[in-house]
Amino acid sequence: MKKIKDVAELEGLRQSLHAAHDPQQPVARVCLGPGCLALGAEKVSQAFKSALKKSKANFKVQPLIKTTGCQGLCSQGTLVNLSPADLLYVRVKPEDVPEIVETSLVKGQVLERLLYSENGTKYKSAAEIPFYRAQQKVILKNVGVIDPLDINDAIRCGAYQSLAKALMDLSPAEVIKTVELSGLRGRGGGGFPTAYKWRRAVENARQNPGPVYLIANGEEGDPGAFMDRAIMEGDPHAVIEGMLIGGYALGAHQGFLYVRHEYPIAIHHLSVAVQQARALGLLGKNILGSGFAFDLQLNRGAGAYVCGEETAIIASLEGRVGEPVMRPPYPVEQGLWGRPTVINNVETWANVPHIIRMGAEGYANLGVPPSTGTKIFSLVGKVKNSGLVEVPMGISLGTLVEEIGGGVPGQKGFKAVQTGGPSGGIVPYEFKDVTAEAAEKKTLSVDFDSMAKTGSTMGGGGMIVMDEHDCVVDLARYFLRFLEEESCGKCLPCRLGLKGMLEFLNQFAKGQGTPQDLDALESLGQAVADGSLCGLGKRAPNPVLTSIRYFRDEYLAHIVDHKCPAGVCKDLISFRIDPKICDGCGLCAKHCPEACISGKKKKLFTINEAACIRCGVCRDVCPLDAVRVV
Amino acid sequence: MSAKKKTDGLIDFTINGQRVQAKEGWSILETARHHHIPIPTLCYHPAVHPWGSCRLCVVEIRENGQSNVTASCLAKPTAGMEVLTQSERVENVRRWVLEMLLAECPASQEIKDLAAGYGVTSTRFAIPDPLEDCLKCGRCVAVCHEVVGVRALTFGSRGVKKKLETPYRIPNNMCIGCGCCVSVCPTGALQARLDTVRGDIARRTGHSFAH
Numbered sequence: 132m133k134k135i136k137d138v139a140e141l142e143g144l145r146q147s148l149h150a151a152h153d154p155q156q157p158v159a160r161v162c163l164g165p166g167c168l169a170l171g172a173e174k175v176s177q178a179f180k181s182a183l184k185k186s187k188a189n190f191k192v193q194p195l196i197k198t199t200g201c202q203g204l205c206s207q208g209t210l211v212n213l214s215p216a217d218l219l220y221v222r223v224k225p226e227d228v229p230e231i232v233e234t235s236l237v238k239g240q241v242l243e244r245l246l247y248s249e250n251g252t253k254y255k256s257a258a259e260i261p262f263y264r265a266q267q268k269v270i271l272k273n274v275g276v277i278d279p280l281d282i283n284d285a286i287r288c289g290a291y292q293s294l295a296k297a298l299m300d301l302s303p304a305e306v307i308k309t310v311e312l313s314g315l316r317g318r319g320g321g322g323f324p325t326a327y328k329w330r331r332a333v334e335n336a337r338q339n340p341g342p343v344y345l346i347a348n349g350e351e352g353d354p355g356a357f358m359d360r361a362i363m364e365g366d367p368h369a370v371i372e373g374m375l376i377g378g379y380a381l382g383a384h385q386g387f388l389y390v391r392h393e394y395p396i397a398i399h400h401l402s403v404a405v406q407q408a409r410a411l412g413l414l415g416k417n418i419l420g421s422g423f424a425f426d427l428q429l430n431r432g433a434g435a436y437v438c439g440e441e442t443a444i445i446a447s448l449e450g451r452v453g454e455p456v457m458r459p460p461y462p463v464e465q466g467l468w469g470r471p472t473v474i475n476n477v478e479t480w481a482n483v484p485h486i487i488r489m490g491a492e493g494y495a496n497l498g499v500p501p502s503t504g505t506k507i508f509s510l511v512g513k514v515k516n517s518g519l520v521e522v523p524m525g526i527s528l529g530t531l532v533e534e535i536g537g538g539v540p541g542q543k544g545f546k547a548v549q550t551g552g553p554s555g556g557i558v559p560y561e562f563k564d565v566t567a568e569a570a571e572k573k574t575l576s577v578d579f580d581s582m583a584k585t586g587s588t589m590g591g592g593g594m595i596v597m598d599e600h601d602c603v604v605d606l607a608r609y610f611l612r613f614l615e616e617e618s619c620g621k622c623l624p625c626r627l628g629l630k631g632m633l634e635f636l637n638q639f640a641k642g643q644g645t646p647q648d649l650d651a652l653e654s655l656g657q658a659v660a661d662g663s664l665c666g667l668g669k670r671a672p673n674p675v676l677t678s679i680r681y682f683r684d685e686y687l688a689h690i691v692d693h694k695c696p697a698g699v700c701k702d703l704i705s706f707r708i709d710p711k712i713c714d715g716c717g718l719c720a721k722h723c724p725e726a727c728i729s730g731k732k733k734k735l736f737t738i739n740e741a742a743c744i745r746c747g748v749c750r751d752v753c754p755l756d757a758v759r760v761v
Numbered sequence: 762m763s764a765k766k767k768t769d770g771l772i773d774f775t776i777n778g779q780r781v782q783a784k785e786g787w788s789i790l791e792t793a794r795h796h797h798i799p800i801p802t803l804c805y806h807p808a809v810h811p812w813g814s815c816r817l818c819v820v821e822i823r824e825n826g827q828s829n830v831t832a833s834c835l836a837k838p839t840a841g842m843e844v845l846t847q848s849e850r851v852e853n854v855r856r857w858v859l860e861m862l863l864a865e866c867p868a869s870q871e872i873k874d875l876a877a878g879y880g881v882t883s884t885r886f887a888i889p890d891p892l893e894d895c896l897k898c899g900r901c902v903a904v905c906h907e908v909v910g911v912r913a914l915t916f917g918s919r920g921v922k923k924k925l926e927t928p929y930r931i932p933n934n935m936c937i938g939c940g941c942c943v944s945v946c947p948t949g950a951l952q953a954r955l956d957t958v959r960g961d962i963a964r965r966t967g968h969s970f971a972h
Contacts, residue, residue: 618920618921620897623858624857626921659857
C-alpha cells in the first residue's frame with residue numbers, strides 16, 4: 132500500500148474506489164456478527180464462495196461475497212443481505228446457499244421462503260422491516276455494510292473524511308468546541324460530558340508539560356451487552372478515526388485500545404485495521420501532511436470485569452493488578468504513568484467522526500438535549516427481535532421494546548426491563564411514580580437523565596427484557612452472583628457486602644426470612660453503595676434496590692406467602708401435569724433427567740414430586756403446555 | 762473570617778462543625794487525628810500509603826450542595842468543606858462493615874471490641890471459618906513492599922476468594938524474616954500463619970532464621 136501524503140490523495144483514493152465500484156454489482160453480505168457466528172455464519176459464507184465457483188452462470192458483473200460485522204437482527208441469524216435490491220434473507224443455512232445463488236444472484240428473483248415475515252407480511256426490503264424502520268443508524272451506518280478487514284471499503288464509505296476535515300479546517304480548540312456544542316456524553320454509562328473531560332486534560336497538560344494519553348475502553352463485560360463489540364468488529368476504523376481526531380484535539384501522540392480479552396474477533400479486526408491505517412500513513416508521523424503524529428497500541432484486557440473501571444485500566448496497562456484506586460486524582464489529572472489521560476468508551480470515540488462530519492448543530496439535533504445523539508442498545512431477553520439497535524436518545528421504552536423489538540413472544544405480559552447491566556436497575560414497564568412526564572405517557576424516555584431518575588442507569592446499553600415468567604428476586608440474585616465473582620475484593624463493603632446481600636436473597640428465594648430482612652437488605656445495599664471504593668461496588672446494589680423499590684410485593688410474596696409468582700424459584704414451586712390436557716404422549720417422561728415421571732402411553736402421566744428437581748424440562752418439552760407450575 | 766480563606770498553605774474546613782486546619786497534603790483522617798477527633802480505622806497505618814480497603818474511616822462530605830460518602834484516609838480536604846464523621850449514612854456503612862467482619866473474622870477480639878463500640882454484637886451472616894482472623898486489609902503487603910522494600914507477600918485470587926499469599930504461591934527467598942508484617946497486623950492474624958504464608962524458613966536455610 133502506498134502512503135497517503137495529503138488530503139487530496141485521500142480524496143483521490145476515495146473517488147477512484149467509488150468509481151471502481153459498480154452500484155449494480157450483486158453483493159451478498161453475510162453477517163459474521165456474534166449471534167450469526169454462533170448459528171454457523173462461517174459455513175454460510177464458505178458455501179457462498181463455493182457455490183459461486185461451481186455456478187456456470189454468465190454474470191455481467193461478477194457478484195461479490197462480503198463478510199460483514201453485525202447486521203442487527205441477531206434472533207433471525209444467519210442474515211444475508213443482497214444488494215442492490217436490499218433483500219434480507221433470514222435464518223439462512225448453508226444448504227440454502229446454492230438456491231440463493233441460482234435464484235437471486237443469477238436470475239435476480241426473490242426467494243420468498245427466506246424473507247423476514249412478521250404478522251403475515253413478507254418484507255422484500257430490509258429497510259421496511261419494523262425492526263430496522265424505527266432505527267436511526269449513525270454510528271452503525273457502516274457496521275454490517277463494509278468489510279471490516281478492508282480499509283479501502285471503509286474509505287470508500289467515507290472513513291477518515293472527518294479526520295481530514297479536522298486536520299485541515301479546524302484548530303484543536305475548535306474540535307473540542309465542536310464536541311462540546313454537540314453535547315456528546317460518555318457512552319460507557321456514566322454520561323459524563325466528553326468535551327469537559329478533554330478540556331481538563333488539556334489544561335492539566337498545559338500546567339504540567341509532557342505527553343497526554345488516550346485510551347479506548349473496549350472492556351465490555353456486562354452480561355447481555357455487545358454494543359462495543361459490534362463497533363470494533365464491524366467498523367474498527369470508526370474507533371481509530373475518533374481517537375485520531377481526539378489525539379489532534381488533545382495534543383496526544385499515543386493512544387491505547389484496551390480490548391476485552393474474550394473478544395478475539397474484535398482484537399483481530401482492530402489489529403488488522405491499525406496495520407492497514409499505518410500502512411496508508413493514517414497512523415504514524417505527519418498524518419495527511421499535517422505534521423500531526425499519532426499511533427495506537429492494542430492491549431488485551433486482563434480478563435476481569437473490573438478492568439473496565441478506568442483506574443483499573445490504567446493499573447492494568449501499567450502492568451499492575453487490575454484493581455481500582457480512589458479518584459480523585461482523576462485520570463485527566465494523573466492517569467497513565469502519572470500523565471493526563473483521557474479514557475472514553477469505544478462507542479464515544481466512534482461518535483467523534485460523526486460529530487465532525489455533521490457539525491455540532493447537526494449532531495445536537497438528534498436526541499433530546501441534554502442527551503444528544505443516538506445510542507446503541509443490545510436488546511435481549513424475552514423479546515421477539517433480539518439484536519443490536521441504534522436509536523435517537525429520548526425514544527420511549529415502548530417503541531424500543533414493542534415496535535423495534537416486536538414485543539414479548541407468546542401470551543405472557545411485558546413485565547420490566549433491566550437496563551445498564553449489573554450496575555443498572557430494573558425498570559417496570561408500567562410505572563407511575565417516577566417522573567411526571569413519564570406518568571402521563573406511562574412510558575419512559577430512554578435518555579441519561581430520565582433513566583437515572585428511575586434509580587436505574589442507561590449504562591453501556593444492555594437491555595434485558597423480562598416477561599411475567601421472570602422473577603425479580605432470581606434476576607437480582609443472578610446479577611449479584613456475577614458481581615460477587617467479579618469484585619476485585621479490595622474493599623470490604625464490596626467484597627463482603629455483595630456476599631452478604633446474596634445471603635439475604637438466597638434466603639428469600641427459599642421462602643425464608645422476614646419483612647424486616649427486606650428492610651435490612653435495603654440498608655445493607657445503601658451501605659455498599661456508600662462505602663465501596665469504585666464504580667463497581669457503588670452501583671452493584673442497583674439491581675437489588677430498584678427491584679425492591681418497584682417489586683416489593685413480589686419479594687413479600689416470597690417471604691410471607693412462600694410463593695414465587697413468576698414460577699422460577701425452585702424451592703417455592705412444584706410441577707404438576709394437568710390431567711385435562713395431558714394426552715399421554717410421554718415426551719416429558721422421556722426427557723426427565725431424574726426419571727421421576729411415570730405413566731402409560733395415551734394415559735395420564737404424573738410427576739413424583741419427592742424426586743423432582745424442578746428443572747422445568749418437562750414444561751419446556753410438553754407440546755400441549757400441560758405441565759403447570761403450582 | 763471566610764471559611765474559604767487559605768492561609769500559609771493551610772486549608773480551613775470543618776469536621777462535625779468544629780473548625781480545623783489541615784497542612785497541604787494531609788488527608789481528612791490525618792487532620793482529624795491531629796485535632797483529636799476519633800475516626801475508626803483498620804487498614805490505615807502511618808508507615809505506609811493509605812490503601813482504602815477497610816472503609817471504616819468513611820466520612821460524609823458536604824460541599825457545593827452535594828453530599829458524598831468517602832474514605833477519609835484517602836480524601837484530601839478542600840477549603841470550606843464540611844466533614845461529618847458520625848452521620849447516619851456513615852454509621853450505617855460502619856455498622857454493616859463491622860457486622861460482616863464479625864462473620865469474616867470471628868476469631869479476632871480486636872474486631873469484636875470495635876464492633877461492640879458501635880452496638881454490633883452479633884452477626885446475621887454465615888461464618889465460613891470460626892478460626893479466621895485475617896481481614897485482608899493489606900497492611901502487611903504494603904509494609905513489606907513500601908517499608909522493607911521487598912515483595913514477599915501479596916494477595917492472590919480475587920473477590921471473596923482473595924487470600925494472603927506469597928507471589929506465585931511458592932515460598933520465596935525475598936522474606937528476610939524481619940517481622941514487620943506481624944507487627945503491623947491489626948488483628949494479630951499473621952502471627953500464627955507467617956510460616957504457612959512465606960514457607961518454612963528452616964527448610965530453605967537449614968536453620969530457623971532467614972539468612
